[in-house]
Amino acid sequence: MANGLMGKVAAAGVGVLQYKRAGAPYGERGVLTRAIVAACEDAGLDPADVDGFVSYGDDHNQPDRLMPELGTKELRLSTAVWGGGGGGLLGAFELAAMAIATGQCKAVVVYRALVQGNSGRLSTAVMAHHVNNHFIAAGMMSPAQICAMRAMRMALQHNLPQESIEQLVLADYYHGSRNPEAVSYGQQFDIETYRNARWIAEPLRLFDCSRENDGAGAILLVSAEHARDLKQKPVYLLAAAIGAEKGWGDLLENDDDYTSTGFEPIARRLWESTGLGPKDIDVTQLYENFTYQGVSSLVGHGLISWESAVEDLKFDNLIAPSGKLPLNTSGGNLAQGFIHGINIAIEAVRQLRGQSANPVPDAKTCLVCGGPGSPINSSAIFANQIP
Amino acid sequence: MDYEALRTGPADAPYWQALSEGRLEMQKCQGCGKWTWPAVSRCGECGTWEPEWHAVELKGKLFSWTRTWHPFAGTEGIGTPYVTVLATLPQAGDRRLLGLYEGNESLLALDLPLVGRIATTRFGDQDIPAIRWLPA
Numbered sequence: 117m118a119n120g121l122m123g124k125v126a127a128a129g130v131g132v133l134q135y136k137r138a139g140a141p142y143g144e145r146g147v148l149t150r151a152i153v154a155a156c157e158d159a160g161l162d163p164a165d166v167d168g169f170v171s172y173g174d175d176h177n178q179p180d181r182l183m184p185e186l187g188t189k190e191l192r193l194s195t196a197v198w199g200g201g202g203g204g205l206l207g208a209f210e211l212a213a214m215a216i217a218t219g220q221c222k223a224v225v226v227y228r229a230l231v232q233g234n235s236g237r238l239s240t241a242v243m244a245h246h247v248n249n250h251f252i253a254a255g256m257m258s259p260a261q262i263c264a265m266r267a268m269r270m271a272l273q274h275n276l277p278q279e280s281i282e283q284l285v286l287a288d289y290y291h292g293s294r295n296p297e298a299v300s301y302g303q304q305f306d307i308e309t310y311r312n313a314r315w316i317a318e319p320l321r322l323f324d325c326s327r328e329n330d331g332a333g334a335i336l337l338v339s340a341e342h343a344r345d346l347k348q349k350p351v352y353l354l355a356a357a358i359g360a361e362k363g364w365g366d367l368l369e370n371d372d373d374y375t376s377t378g379f380e381p382i383a384r385r386l387w388e389s390t391g392l393g394p395k396d397i398d399v400t401q402l403y404e405n406f407t408y409q410g411v412s413s414l415v416g417h418g419l420i421s422w423e424s425a426v427e428d429l430k431f432d433n434l435i436a437p438s439g440k441l442p443l444n445t446s447g448g449n450l451a452q453g454f455i456h457g458i459n460i461a462i463e464a465v466r467q468l469r470g471q472s473a474n475p476v477p478d479a480k481t482c483l484v485c486g487g488p489g490s491p492i493n494s495s496a497i498f499a500n501q502i503p
Numbered sequence: 504m505d506y507e508a509l510r511t512g513p514a515d516a517p518y519w520q521a522l523s524e525g526r527l528e529m530q531k532c533q534g535c536g537k538w539t540w541p542a543v544s545r546c547g548e549c550g551t552w553e554p555e556w557h558a559v560e561l562k563g564k565l566f567s568w569t570r571t572w573h574p575f576a577g578t579e580g581i582g583t584p585y586v587t588v589l590a591t592l593p594q595a596g597d598r599r600l601l602g603l604y605e606g607n608e609s610l611l612a613l614d615l616p617l618v619g620r621i622a623t624t625r626f627g628d629q630d631i632p633a634i635r636w637l638p639a
């Protein structure tokens with residue numbers, strides 16, 4: 117199994133700007149430029165020296181248009197991952213790392229910007245890929261409804277109780293309440309508010325759904341060697357994988373394992389290429405577009421099983437610093453904010469640097485999963501030392 | 504049916520044509536016997552081009568369901584709340600089809616036997632051929 121990326125590339129800088137939806141004080145490109153410059157300043161690298169750009173999820177900001185403001189000397193990689201959802205998130209890191217590891221690029225930024233006034237609602241953009249008359253004829257118009265249909269099957273087939281889902285929500289909001297950068301910072305989350313929130317599509321209520329913010333996030337990747345000369349403690353990329361296997365994809369709800377979120381082949385590749393396994397993961401950043409999908413992605417990576425879900429999904433087990441399965445230590449998509457998932461990758465870097473608002477003691481590895489239930493999904497393992 | 508036009512359109516054009524004429528037709532590969540859904544122009548299992556279309560009875564079993572409460576844009580013609588079911592079709596290799604549900608909602612449960620009828624769903628200013636499922 118190829119392990120050509122293992123520890124060759126590191127995240128050297130992160131930058132993020134986040135605002136309330138429709139609350140960005142600059143246009144989308146202005147927010148993004150600031151996030152990229154912030155990531156470069158964090159690393160101590162001149163933005164003009166960034167020679168590669170990778171995004172995902174239909175970001176609208178073509179790298180060539182960023183060049184004048186960044187002072188880019190030479191653009192060598194300008195690409196995005198196919199697919200409209202957050203499933204491309206860690207695939208973008210894989211591409212960036214491949215370019216650096218092969219010497220095609222020296223410094224690559226992975227980014228995502230989302231300002232509603234410029235790019236419209238995210239769900240509309242995601243659905244443009246997926247929705248067709250087969251869905252519309254059945255009243256299925258949005259990612260929330262498709263994920264609800266799948267969530268209902270998870271609940272019924274695996275006897276997954278609502279109480280277990282709540283534990284994930286509580287953990288997200290607990291972490292978010294302690295994170296000054298989170299939309300839920302300082303707020304006491306009331307479980308009754310969650311339970312009584314309006315239905316979107318059963319079994320999903322309002323707070324089971326991530327709601328996008330305006331903002332932009334950027335992560336600067338360089339070679340591991342280069343990163344050791346920069347300002348921050350390097351956070352190495354051990355492996356990243358994107359894809360789908362036969363029986364999964366854009367199949368009009370005919371996926372072989374309907375309660376999966378498509379991560380099984382991705383996780384297999386992560387373990388095979390690193391020699392690590394689920395027990396070696398110290399902290400996890402889950403892309404929970406919808407709560408049930410977050411739980412299924414834990415199953416897909418072997419961190420829990422459907423049989424053990426009720427036992428494993430306990431608030432005390434899911435929070436830093438004491439839980440055995442700490443996740444979404446920034447608050448996650450639900451409670452920190454949602455710029456199409458880029459936030460959770462940034463939290464992985466901060467957590468492994470020891471800069472998280474909710475540090476996990478001695479955390480060495482962090483799993484990040486992107487896009488549960490998308491036709492194409494991706495995950496990555498980051499680490500602060502190479503095992 | 505204008506087969507010439509259907510061959511040059513999207514692979515699922517015959518499905519929509521049949522549905523608009525009041526029949527359910529699905530695609531089964533004449534090479535390997537696999538029901539191919541979503542429709543394809545080539546069977547990925549055996550390489551046969553243009554799998555054939557076969558009439559299928561509107562009989563299924565409930566695989567999953569959701570009741571939509573949020574008034575998503577475009578669904579005004581349906582009116583919330585409404586239930587969508589995903590049904591498996593035993594006569595078509597357990598391939599699954601979506602449809603609005605118009606039966607007693609207290610009966611919704613896995614494997615509930617369903618029968619379908621063909622109707623249209625209003626979306627914006629369009630009427631799209633559609634399946635309605637109800638308890639058998």
Ligand SMILES: [Zn+2]
Pocket residue numbers: 532533534535536537546547548549550551
């Ligand atoms: Zn065949």
